[in-house]
Amino acid sequence: MIKVKDAFFVKSASSLEETTPEGISEVAFIGRSNVGKSSIINAFTNKKGLAKSSSTPGKTRLINFFNVLFTQEDKTFNVQFVDLPGFGYARVSRSMKEEWQRNLTRYIEKRVSIRVFVHLIDSRHPFLESDHDVHAYLEKLIRPDQKILRIFTKSDKLKQSDVSVIKKHYPDALLVSSSNKKGIDKALHAIFEMLFGVEND
Numbered sequence: 777m778i779k780v781k782d783a784f785f786v787k788s789a790s791s792l793e794e795t796t797p798e799g800i801s802e803v804a805f806i807g808r809s810n811v812g813k814s815s816i817i818n819a820f821t822n823k824k825g826l827a828k829s830s831s832t833p834g835k836t837r838l839i840n841f842f843n844v845l846f847t848q849e850d851k852t853f854n855v856q857f858v859d860l861p862g863f864g865y866a867r868v869s870r871s872m873k874e875e876w877q878r879n880l881t882r883y884i885e886k887r888v889s890i891r892v893f894v895h896l897i898d899s900r901h902p903f904l905e906s907d908h909d910v911h912a913y914l915e916k917l918i919r920p921d922q923k924i925l926r927i928f929t930k931s932d933k934l935k936q937s938d939v940s941v942i943k944k945h946y947p948d949a950l951l952v953s954s955s956n957k958k959g960i961d962k963a964l965h966a967i968f969e970m971l972f973g974v975e976n977d
């Protein structure tokens with residue numbers, strides 16, 4: 777049985793230079809503004825205000841590091857969850873937006889500690905070109921020791937027929953709601969498995 781035992785904020789960075797030292801395995805949460813990146817980190821860690829979420833897109837503006845302690849029986853595993861600014865919509869000046877995107881891209885491409893990219897997709901809009909582009913971009917840059925996990929967010933907003941459409945295109949789709957916690961455990965296990973191998977309980 778895998779559980780998150782504890783989680784706490786470590787640091788915010790505006791650029792790769794300001795990040796924490798390389799070392800602890802990282803899970804980077806990537807996706808469009810407002811898709812639910814910060815909310816899913818709170819749901820995984822069971823801490824409501826840990827990552828700041830907002831109904832206004834563009835809330836997360838820095839690279840935020842959280843230390844997460846997993847337990848599996850008597851073993852503990854230390855991981856960093858990284859909440860990132862969204863891509864796409866943000867009510868800031870063009871030059872500021874470009875600077876964020878540059879810093880975000882540098883972190884994604886150069887950070888050695890990243891082991892898992894969690895690509896979050898709004899389940900109400902599962903086939904956006906921008907998400908397709910992000911997936912292709914990640915596929916192209918990942919190293920052999922890195923993995924990509926797609927998670928569809930806000931599943932509480934879906935009708936059963938919408939779920940069927942997603943499942944048809946992505947048979948193994950992880951559909952998650954940070955609001956009612958459905959799918960959270962399964963998604964957390966999938967991340968753990970990507971980091972540390974198959975769970976043996």
Ligand SMILES: Nc1nc2c(ncn2[C@@H]2O[C@H](COP(=O)(O)OP(=O)(O)OP(=O)(O)O)[C@@H](O)[C@H]2O)c(=O)[nH]1
Nearest residue numbers: 810811812813814815829830831834835836862954
């Ligand atoms: N119904 C529903 N709303 C959600 C869910 N997850 C997040 N939200 C809402 O969606 C909005 C955006 O959530 P955030 O977690 O701040 O999204 P984000 O991807 O971190 O956004 P940025 O930091 O702006 O990139 C908030 O109003 C959340 O309450 C969910 O599973 N279901």
Ligand SMILES: [Mg+2]
Nearest residue numbers: 813814835836
């Ligand atoms: Mg956020």
